[in-house]
Each structure stands twice: as structure tokens, then as C-alpha cells.
Amino acid sequence: ILGGYEAKPHLRPYMASLQLDGQHVCGGFLIAEQWVLSAAHCTEETDGRVFQVLLGAHSLTEPEPHKRLYQVRAQFPHPGSNIHNNKDDLLLLQLEEKAELNAAVQVLPFQREDRDVAADTVCDVAGWGTITHSGRRPDKLYQVERPVISRDVCNHRTRHDHTITEKMMCTDSRRRDTCKGDSGGPLVCNGVAEGVVTAGSRVCGNYKKPAIYTRIAPYAAWIDSVMASADG
Ligand SMILES: NCc1cccc(Nc2n[nH]c3ncnc(Nc4cccc(O)c4)c23)c1
Secondary structure: OEOOEEOOOOOOOOEEEEEEOOEEEEEEEEEEOOEEEEOHHHHHHHOOOOOEEEEOOOEOOOOOOOOEEEEEEEEEEOOOOOOOOOOOOOEEEEEOOOOOOEOOEOOOOEOOOOOOOOOOOEEEEEEOOOOOOOOOOOOEOEEEEEEEEOHHHHOOOOOOOOOOOOOEEEEOOOOOEOOOOOOOOEEEEOOEEEEEEEOOOOOOOOOOOOEEEEEOHHHHHHHHHHHHHOOO
16 A cells, blocks of 8 residues: 555454465455455466465554464456456455454455446555555555546546456545555445455556456356355
């Protein structure tokens, strides 16, 4: 998160850190007791290894009462996701067991009504992604508020040049923005998860490249079908 500030500990009890060998790789969030939603692109440099999911955390390193690392039983990237574009950039992770819910571990509802969030709506996004252009990684969760920008503005030739589909949305990226390691985290508007951070052009903090999110509502049926079909 660039241009943001340290979050209040455990006020975002749905936040997940997707880790490999104890290293934060991507964000994610709890959508059901045994399920975390994130971004498919997060599996790109993992050469087939399965994530571990840290829940109940504010600090990535310090001991905290409700912090717990969960094993992942299975990972389900959206079948339409691919490395060449941002389409269908969603990843469902089934935890090895149901997460123990408490003050620091809670589920976040996601939007099921497929209607665009109005431009200028101020939403918030949090993550353990880099907090400087030089790539400094925080130990604590950071957050930032960002206004939604219309798809027409985001698709302008000088911005994302008509690559933003009706299953994506954008927020202004002037100075305050998402960055490396924030992918997979939720864009929360009025207490509901409306989008999932996708890296897009990977640029951070440049107003000419607004932040891009996969809208969740268009994928509600896919999410429900994967959760219903998986065992347990
Ligand atoms: N703002 C959109 C967005 C959301 C999520 C991730 C991303 N960026 C990135 N995702 N993956 C990456 N691998 C390497 N570098 C990256 N961006 C980067 C790093 C240092 C300085 C800088 O200006 C940009 C990214 C960008």
C-alpha cells in the first residue's frame, strides 16, 4: 500500500496473508469459515507449491493472541484466469479445516448484486504489500482509502486503453495506491467486498494507471459452485 497508513489492529479480521516459506506473497480474505478468496496471478511464481494462510494477524512476525497459520487443502484458480491478461483473476483457497472465528478472525460478506459501484464512492483497501516505490515491505497491515473512478475514465486511451471489462473496476491511483504484495486483497465499500486487487500493469502510485480490481458480484455463482462442490 503506497501513501496509506498502518491499520488499526484487527479491525479487518477478514484479512489473510498468503505465504510461502513464511514469506508474505499476496493478500486474501475470508469469505466463509473454510474459504479464502484471492487473485489467481498470486500462484504465478509458486511453481506449483501450495500457500499457507495466516489469519488473525496485524504484525507478520510478532506473536499475537488470535494469529494462526492454516494449511490449504486445495486451490481453485478461476478457469478463465491466465498469465497474459487480468481476466477472471480470482483464486479460491480451501483451508485444511474451518477457521476458528474470534475477535480477530471473521468472514467478510461479498457483493452479490451485479451493479457498478458509483464513481467517487470512497472505498478502502488494505494489505502487507510494499509501502515505498523502492519496495519496502511492512511488518504491519497498512490501509488506504481510494475513490472509485468510472470505467469510461479508466478505459481512456491514456489510462488502461479499453482493457477494463464490465467484470473489473478501478480506483484513483494518484500517490495513494495498491502495490506489489497487495494483490488478492479486498476492495471494501460500505462494509462489503466489491473487488479483489489485481496487479494489472503492476505500476503503483501513478495516476495514469488506475488500480484495477476484479469485481466479485459477476463471479458469485462460480464461488458458490466451487464451495458447494469441494468436499467437507
Ligand atoms: N497499483 C496496482 C498494483 C496492484 C498490485 C500489485 C502491483 N504491482 C506489482 N505486482 N507484482 C509486482 N512485481 C514487481 N513490481 C511490482 N510493482 C512495483 C514495484 C516497485 C515499484 C513500483 O512502482 C511498482 C509489482 C500494482
